[in-house]
Amino acid sequence: MEFLNYFGNVFTIYHMSLLIGGTLAGLILGALPGLSPTMAVALMIPFTFHMEPAAGLILLGAMYTATVAGGAISAILVNVPGAPANIATALDGHKLANQGRAAEALYYCFTSSFIGGVIGIIVLIFFTPPLAKLALKFGPTELFWIAILGITIIGTIGSKSVIMGLLSGIIGIALSTIGANPMLGEDRFVYTEHLESGIHIVAALIGLFAIPQVLNLIEKSRDAKDAAVHDLGESNVLQAVLFNLTRIKALSIGSIIGVIVGVIPGAGGQIAGLVAYDQAKKLSKDPDKFGHGEPDGVIAAESANNAMVGPSLVPLLTLSIPGSPTAAVLLGGLLIHGLFPGPTLFTDHAEVTWTFINSLLVAQVFMLIIGLFLSRHSGWIIKVPAHFMAATIFILAVFGTYSIQSSYSDVLIMATLGVFMYFGSKLGFSPAPVVLGIILGPIAEDNFLQGKLIGEAGDGVFAYFTSGVLNITMITLVILSIAYSAYSEAKMNKLKQKVLADKERRLKNNNIKGNNKDDDSDNKTQGAI
Amino acid sequence: MIWFKSKEHIAAIVTVGIALLALVTSFYKTDAEVYLFPRIAAIIITILATVLIVKVIKNTTNIGSNFPKLIKWKTLLPGLAVGAVYLFLLEIVGFYVTSFFAYFSICVIYGRCDMTNRKRGIFKLVVSTIFMIVLFLLFWNLLHVRTPTGWLI
Numbered sequence: 001m002e003f004l005n006y007f008g009n010v011f012t013i014y015h016m017s018l019l020i021g022g023t024l025a026g027l028i029l030g031a032l033p034g035l036s037p038t039m040a041v042a043l044m045i046p047f048t049f050h051m052e053p054a055a056g057l058i059l060l061g062a063m064y065t066a067t068v069a070g071g072a073i074s075a076i077l078v079n080v081p082g083a084p085a086n087i088a089t090a091l092d093g094h095k096l097a098n099q100g101r102a103a104e105a106l107y108y109c110f111t112s113s114f115i116g117g118v119i120g121i122i123v124l125i126f127f128t129p130p131l132a133k134l135a136l137k138f139g140p141t142e143l144f145w146i147a148i149l150g151i152t153i154i155g156t157i158g159s160k161s162v163i164m165g166l167l168s169g170i171i172g173i174a175l176s177t178i179g180a181n182p183m184l185g186e187d188r189f190v191y192t193e194h195l196e197s198g199i200h201i202v203a204a205l206i207g208l209f210a211i212p213q214v215l216n217l218i219e220k221s222r223d224a225k226d227a228a229v230h231d232l233g234e235s236n237v238l239q240a241v242l243f244n245l246t247r248i249k250a251l252s253i254g255s256i257i258g259v260i261v262g263v264i265p266g267a268g269g270q271i272a273g274l275v276a277y278d279q280a281k282k283l284s285k286d287p288d289k290f291g292h293g294e295p296d297g298v299i300a301a302e303s304a305n306n307a308m309v310g311p312s313l314v315p316l317l318t319l320s321i322p323g324s325p326t327a328a329v330l331l332g333g334l335l336i337h338g339l340f341p342g343p344t345l346f347t348d349h350a351e352v353t354w355t356f357i358n359s360l361l362v363a364q365v366f367m368l369i370i371g372l373f374l375s376r377h378s379g380w381i382i383k384v385p386a387h388f389m390a391a392t393i394f395i396l397a398v399f400g401t402y403s404i405q406s407s408y409s410d411v412l413i414m415a416t417l418g419v420f421m422y423f424g425s426k427l428g429f430s431p432a433p434v435v436l437g438i439i440l441g442p443i444a445e446d447n448f449l450q451g452k453l454i455g456e457a458g459d460g461v462f463a464y465f466t467s468g469v470l471n472i473t474m475i476t477l478v479i480l481s482i483a484y485s486a487y488s489e490a491k492m493n494k495l496k497q498k499v500l501a502d503k504e505r506r507l508k509n510n511n512i513k514g515n516n517k518d519d520d521s522d523n524k525t526q527g528a529i
Numbered sequence: 530m531i532w533f534k535s536k537e538h539i540a541a542i543v544t545v546g547i548a549l550l551a552l553v554t555s556f557y558k559t560d561a562e563v564y565l566f567p568r569i570a571a572i573i574i575t576i577l578a579t580v581l582i583v584k585v586i587k588n589t590t591n592i593g594s595n596f597p598k599l600i601k602w603k604t605l606l607p608g609l610a611v612g613a614v615y616l617f618l619l620e621i622v623g624f625y626v627t628s629f630f631a632y633f634s635i636c637v638i639y640g641r642c643d644m645t646n647r648k649r650g651i652f653k654l655v656v657s658t659i660f661m662i663v664l665f666l667l668f669w670n671l672l673h674v675r676t677p678t679g680w681l682i
Contacts, residue, residue, distance in 0.1 A: 170577065391631070398615075427539055429540075
């Protein structure tokens with residue numbers, strides 16, 4: 001119950017105002033279609049750089065929680081999920097809006113997000129310290145493999161294509177080697193003065209997540225039509241909240257699935273929401289109601305995607321493996337404040353860590369209150385034109401990157417990485433593995449070089465890196481994650497081909513029938529003549 | 530021209546380019562000890578690029594004749610040009626003035642209404658001005674970030 005010792009730290013005026021500001025900003029940013037939670041948190045990192053670590057993490061944590069819940073607003077009102085985590089919410093949420101029950105759907109969404117979120121944070125509080133103790137046993141080889149495992153998992157499970165995901169991760173590692181060699185201090189790949197200090201984490205985070213979204217927004221801005229926002233309808237908040245609390249089955253399914261998916265590194269809120277929705281439908285007495293405006297669909301999906309937030313930080317805070325792309329950005333936030341995931345977080349930096357975790361619990365309460373209030377006034381948020389969003393994000397990205405080290409080179413690196421990522425994403429590369437490669441690359445290299453020295457002095461480098469229970473376990477996990485993802489991808493491709501073949505066959509049949517009909521009508525006409 | 534019939538093909542070609550670049554820059558006239566880790570990364574990139582090429586060659590028969598348009602160059606180019614000019618002038622003219630013009634330019638170019646619509650133009654000008662004032666207060670006063678002033682601010 002160590003966390004209780006630091007609970008009071010959250011309730012200072014400064015921290016509370018950060019929580020309120022972060023939650024409000026997160027809900028609004030999450031509601032804007034086209035802006036991902038990952039980008040919102042990445043864009044906020046420069047602001048936290050100038051704060052004390054606990055305050056900075058409180059702001060980032062509040063935004064993380066709120067953006068996931070805020071994405072439901074546009075999912076319900078215009079059927080465009082604000083974030084991938086809200087895809088399942090749109091299935092029944094938008095149908096409820098079609099029936100004139102949009103406000104009611106939003107109340108369900110924030111109430112179930114709150115319940116799921118609290119359960120998720122409780123899991124984070126009780127599971128993180130024991131798992132962190134495991135990291136005490138890690139030497140250079142284990143730390144090397146854990147970095148590789150993190151990149152592999154995000155690259156395989158979190159990406160559509162295993163090869164492209166792995167390539168993205170390894171390109172990130174290659175980019176992280178720009179600058180001085182950690183052991184010998186000699187420069188590498190420094191072809192211009194702008195690359196002398198290597199690639200700063202924040203420049204990479206903002207460039208890779210924000211700039212592609214700016215370009216996507218301006219690409220779509222001219223085609224975008226004003227979204228048809230539904231009337232919010234009349235609904236009593238208290239009644240909706242009380243009804244929500246009676247839906248124990250949907251809440252339990254959502255929360256349990258959210259927690260399980262959250263702990264699995266790389267899985268993310270999208271999977272949590274969809275799996276919970278599917279299970280709630282399967283276990284329902286009236287599965288036919290799902291997809292036609294069933295409140296349980298919204299409740300299960302939203303409790304799941306917020307229950308995922310806390311557990312997604314468990315592997316991050318203990319083993320530096322992020323549970324979701326946004327958690328990968330949070331890892332960058334931890335590192336720029338000099339906090340390295342592992343047992344030291346709970347010993348040397350216990351005050352900062354527990355204040356941050358406790359603040360996540362309080363953030364759920366603010367998310368509920370502000371979310372319920374915002375539900376009545378959310379129509380205007382999604383009407384913000386894309387060109388204003390694009391211009392704002394672009395300028396904020398430039399100023400935010402510059403503010404970290406007062407370096408113009410960082411701005412140029414950020415913009416260059418962003419433009420390349422935009423074109424790369426069109427070809428199937430993902431930003432999350434690249435970012436993780438850049439963040440974990442130096443950790444992997446440092447420990448690889450240390451391990452190599454120790455290995456050379458002992459039984460040999462290969463034997464040193466592949467012996468011991470922890471090393472073997474992690475190597476097995478790396479292989480398993482690649483094999484599992486490759487198998488799933490092959491299975492999915494087969495399914496796609498089958499669906500395509502069926503479609504083609506149906507089209508052919510329709511054409512033949514059409515031709516026959518034409519022939520028949522021709523014969524009839526000829527007969528009549 | 531089968532190689533440009535799907536995005537997987539273009540991705541494979543780009544990946545081969547990246548692999549070659551990684552191999553050349555980390556192996557050609559470089560110290561083996563200093564470049565040990567980048568060399569390992571370059572080899573893994575090459576292996577993955579090869580796997581991707583093999584996969585794409587295997588799937589060539591399944592590709593239809595319709596190649597989707599990946600990038601709307603006509604829409605994108607003005608934005609990229611504004612970005613490039615903005616970044617070039619940032620230090621020379623001053624962060625805030627350049628940012629104001631970049632913000633306003635993006636709004637004017639990508640706003641959905643007619644560019645000559647005076648009422649909308651004034652609205653965009655007002656929004657750009659307010660945004661810059663907020664930005665100035667936030668970074669200059671609150672975060673104490675001193676941006677290079679250049680000719681102006």
